[in-house]
Amino acid sequence: MKILQALFFPPEQPGGVSSMVPYITEGFKQADWNMELFSLPKRVRGKGQDDIHFYTFDFAAFAGNPLIEKYVQTYRDYLWWARMRLQGEYDIIHAHHPLVALTLKRLFPHTPLIVTIHSSYEQELILNHRIEENGIEHRFLTALYGELEARVDVMLTVSQSFKQYLSAYIKKPEAIQVIANGFDERRFQPIQHDNETIQLITVCRLVPAKGLDTLLQACAIIKQRGHSFVLHVIGDGPIREQLEQLAIDEQVYDEIIFYGYMLHPEQFMPFSDIFVLPSKAEAFGSVFAEAALCRLALVGTDVGGIAEQIEHNYNGLLVQPDDPIQLADTLEKLITNKQFRQQMAYAAWEKAKTDYSLKRVIDQLEQVYSQLLT
Structure with a gap:
């Protein structure tokens, strides 16, 4: 055959x-x-x-x-x-x-x-x-x-x-x-780490549908509230310059690193603490399963396949699209509570190993x- x-x-x-x-x-x-x-x-x-x-x-x-x-x-x-x-x-x-x-x-x-x-x-x-x-x-x-x-x-x-x-x-x-x-679990190697500054990461094509403008606005709110963080943006696309300018306008450019396209982001993800992607629609959202297999805490939008992967407050947190205040509040919960963040990450990891x-x-x-x- x-x-x-x-x-x-x-x-x-x-x-x-x-x-x-x-x-x-x-x-x-x-x-x-x-x-x-x-x-x-x-x-x-x-x-x-x-x-x-x-x-x-x-x-x-x-x-x-x-x-x-x-x-x-x-x-x-x-x-x-x-x-x-x-x-x-x-x-x-x-x-x-x-x-x-x-x-x-x-x-x-x-x-x-x-x-x-x-x-x-x-x-x-x-x-x-x-x-x-x-x-x-x-x-x-x-x-x-x-x-x-x-x-x-x-x-x-x-x-x-x-x-x-x-x-x-x-x-x-x-x-x-x-x-x-x-996903082949062998591709993903969670790493024990204790970052002094919280590391956020997102991986996607840089297009409006991924909601990164909302993420940058949420980052500005988090910074105004006095929290330190670094956001790693992996991916490229037609609105990259627009997003970089928005980061400047929101005064968070120094907290954000734009990497462009990366062939194997799963090799980089395990060093971060929180994966966040406020997409406006996703049929499945493979990158959430990949981030879970890297043992990261997950923050996604309550849409499509993301909502089927994340059970709110069990293996990640869900927010509504286009709501930077709610996203900032949600990220703040994870940034300020290490035990809760690790609990979410481990639950996401266990579910992904079985379900995906x-x-x-x-x-x-x-x-x-x-x-x-x-």
């Missing part, structure tokens, strides 16, 4: 999906499964020329929109690359992106195909002020969910909350299965694969 794990982004791309699937693939290989990993290199752009058809809606209604045309060109490019590189036969294809699933179903129409929908591109674009809710781009991107439902054999997603989100766009949401992300283990994901996927084959 041969299974193709198909990513959109290459494995070295930052982010939960691209960093997780290669470890899943390796885990299956160690159990003697024949598994191949495939993705689209960054250098492949503008190569595909195929006509694109959709079965459940008329693409003519969306043609000509610049963002949609760019998205569809990526579909063509993936099709061009996959046609060149994938010459064999597969017993199952597991795609980890909607366009990847549609592309490979076109190339392998008789092969059972699974798609895991890890996040919402349209939600991110709306929160990052790139498109309007219910605008033409939004309608096109959400129409793809119905196309997937009609064409693939199994739909998976990563949280109950995101399954609920998808239910608005498909006919049979009860058929969607949920398999939360999992790589073995659990492999076991669940093995059941899906076996059922599909029979």
Whole structure:
């Protein structure tokens, strides 16, 4: 039996999906499964020329929109690359992106195909002020969910909350299965440390949807209250300069270190005390599980998959999005109470080791694969 794990982004791309699937693939290989990993290199752009058809809606209604045309060109490019590189036969294809699933179903129409929908591109674009809710781009991107439902054999997603989100766009949401992300625990090495100054850390792409403006405003409040801290910001993105200027304006630039992109932030995280990310939406929020496995106290927003990972006051603390005062109050509880901070960190670590283990994901996927084959 041969299974193709198909990513959109290459494995070295930052982010939960691209960093997780290669470890899943390796885990299956160690159990003697024949598994191949495939993705689209960054250098492949503008190569595909195929006509694109959709079965459940008329693409003519969306043609000509610049963002949609760019998205569809990526579909063509993936099709061009996959046609060149994938010459064999597969017993199952597991795609980890909607366009990847549609592309490979076109190339392998008789092969059972699974798609895991890890996040919402349209939600991110709306929160990052790139498109309007219910605008033409939004309608096109959400129409793809119905196309997937009609064409693939199994739909998976990563949280109950995101399954609920998808239910608005498909006919049979009860058929969607949920398999939360999992991580190779060996990548994460908690370190005993006693920082004289509290170390806060956040890891994300620097875009409006991550709510870092709220975090910087909360840091300003904490500083005004007389607390010492350092905030480590790992990641890059289009609003980095804007965030650096906001740090200057809020008079917290000296307390913040902007690192830019880091390939393996899990090697750096264990030296910190508190992980905080006030996202406005997250389908799962892999970085919270990663921070928990580094044994950090967690502070996140009560949205999406974050709220499924954090049980408030048990293994972390939840706040509302866009509320710098509440975020400052919450961080202050952890900064000023070492015992409480360590209690939260250990509870997060214990839960993550059980609930977000790589073995659990492999076991669940093995059941899906076996059922599909029979």
